Amino acid sequence: MKEKRLELLKTLTETPGVSGFEAPIRKVLKDYLSHLATELTADNLGSLVAVKKGADEGVKIMVAAHMDEVGFLVTSITDDGFIKFQPLGGWWEQVLLAQRVEILTGKGRLLGVIGAKSPHILSAEERSKPVKIKTMYIDIGSTSREETEQAGIRQGDPAVPYSAFHLCENGKSIMARALDNRLGCALVVELFEELKDIHHQGTIYGVMTVQEEVGLRGATTSVDVVRPDLAIAVDVSVATDTPGIGADDIASRNYLGKGPVIGFYDASMIPHTPFRDLVAQVAEENKIPFQVDVMAGGGTDAGKIHLFRQGVPSVVIGVPVRYIHDHTGVAHLDDYQNALRLLTALVRAIDSGTLQKLRDSI
Numbered sequence: 098m099k100e101k102r103l104e105l106l107k108t109l110t111e112t113p114g115v116s117g118f119e120a121p122i123r124k125v126l127k128d129y130l131s132h133l134a135t136e137l138t139a140d141n142l143g144s145l146v147a148v149k150k151g152a153d154e155g156v157k158i159m160v161a162a163h164m165d166e167v168g169f170l171v172t173s174i175t176d177d178g179f180i181k182f183q184p185l186g187g188w189w190e191q192v193l194l195a196q197r198v199e200i201l202t203g204k205g206r207l208l209g210v211i212g213a214k215s216p217h218i219l220s221a222e223e224r225s226k227p228v229k230i231k232t233m234y235i236d237i238g239s240t241s242r243e244e245t246e247q248a249g250i251r252q253g254d255p256a257v258p259y260s261a262f263h264l265c266e267n268g269k270s271i272m273a274r275a276l277d278n279r280l281g282c283a284l285v286v287e288l289f290e291e292l293k294d295i296h297h298q299g300t301i302y303g304v305m306t307v308q309e310e311v312g313l314r315g316a317t318t319s320v321d322v323v324r325p326d327l328a329i330a331v332d333v334s335v336a337t338d339t340p341g342i343g344a345d346d347i348a349s350r351n352y353l354g355k356g357p358v359i360g361f362y363d364a365s366m367i368p369h370t371p372f373r374d375l376v377a378q379v380a381e382e383n384k385i386p387f388q389v390d391v392m393a394g395g396g397t398d399a400g401k402i403h404l405f406r407q408g409v410p411s412v413v414i415g416v417p418v419r420y421i422h423d424h425t426g427v428a429h430l431d432d433y434q435n436a437l438r439l440l441t442a443l444v445r446a447i448d449s450g451t452l453q454k455l456r457d458s459i
């Protein structure tokens with residue numbers, strides 16, 4: 098079981114799929130889900146919709162996880178053969194320098210490193226400030242524009258962080274790129290595995306959305322394919338158990354290993370209170386540890402989904418990850434396992450009676 102899960106996480110985190118260029122990860126997800134879903138469809142922008150019919154087709158539950166990741170776009174090539182780029186999604190300049198990236202060209206994948214002026218030649222004033230992204234470039238080791246073009250680089254090619262999956266010494270933590278949000282995608286795949294053999298009333302729509310990192314765009318369009326009664330966004334949350342984070346810096350503290358996170362607030366949504374309370378109740382009844390997340394900034398796909406038509410009661414279930422939007426994040430397998438238990442118990446707890454109760458109690 099553990100080996101199979103590690104293999105899934107390794108595959109999903111090492112497959113590229115930056116916002117707007119999700120084809121490689123979409124193909125992998127399709128392969129995993131095709132034999133688990135009763136139907137596999139998509140919207141016109143590429144979000145994937147896997148359906149698992151339940152006994153009561155009148156209850157539609159959308160479980161959404163975005164498949165895209167933050168990355169880069171090639172904007173131009175300098176006369177010396179260096180590559181200028183545009184970030185796709187939220188990047189902080191301080192985590193970029195000297196990191197390896199992979200550029201996905203028409204000819205194949207190419208390794209590069211993000212460079213900037215060496216500290217040895219910076220003035221004291223320059224050295225005291227973070228380097229701006231617009232002065233950075235990707236270096237693929239070439240010495241001229243011709244060489245870079247020969248290698249296959251073109252304007253508009255996407256690039257992603259390059260970093261290998263790693264199981265940490267404690268056997269419980271993992272280090273990987275794109276944990277935001279391949280962890281969520283892996284949870285949807287494993288949820289569908291779980292549902293293969295167990296009874297559930299509601300029809301489950303596992304939706305892997307595109308372009309979340311650039312403004313929840315895939316969620317906006319794919320929700321119309323499903324027209325759900327309820328929605329659960331599965332995403333990562335910011336783990337705040339690292340040094341230097343004071344009580345005043347954060348609204349809630351989330352730790353690795355202390356359980357999945359139930360979203361109570363973010364900048365995109367205030368969750369539907371009775372539905373949110375049902376999530377906590379299901380966790381308590383099943384003795385699943387959980388943490389509460391209150392995040393002043395950021396948002397998830399639920400931010401768009403809950404505003405669809407007359408509104409869709411929505412909640413967020415997350416897995417805490419250290420260093421999201423970075424080349425290497427750190428997450429804990431116990432949190433992942435407990436998130437899967439919570440998701441499975443939650444979708445099983447919902448039938449038309451539950452749905453009516455949630456609607457009546459708002």
Ligand SMILES: [Zn+2]
Nearest residue numbers: 277278332333
């Ligand atoms: Zn995310």
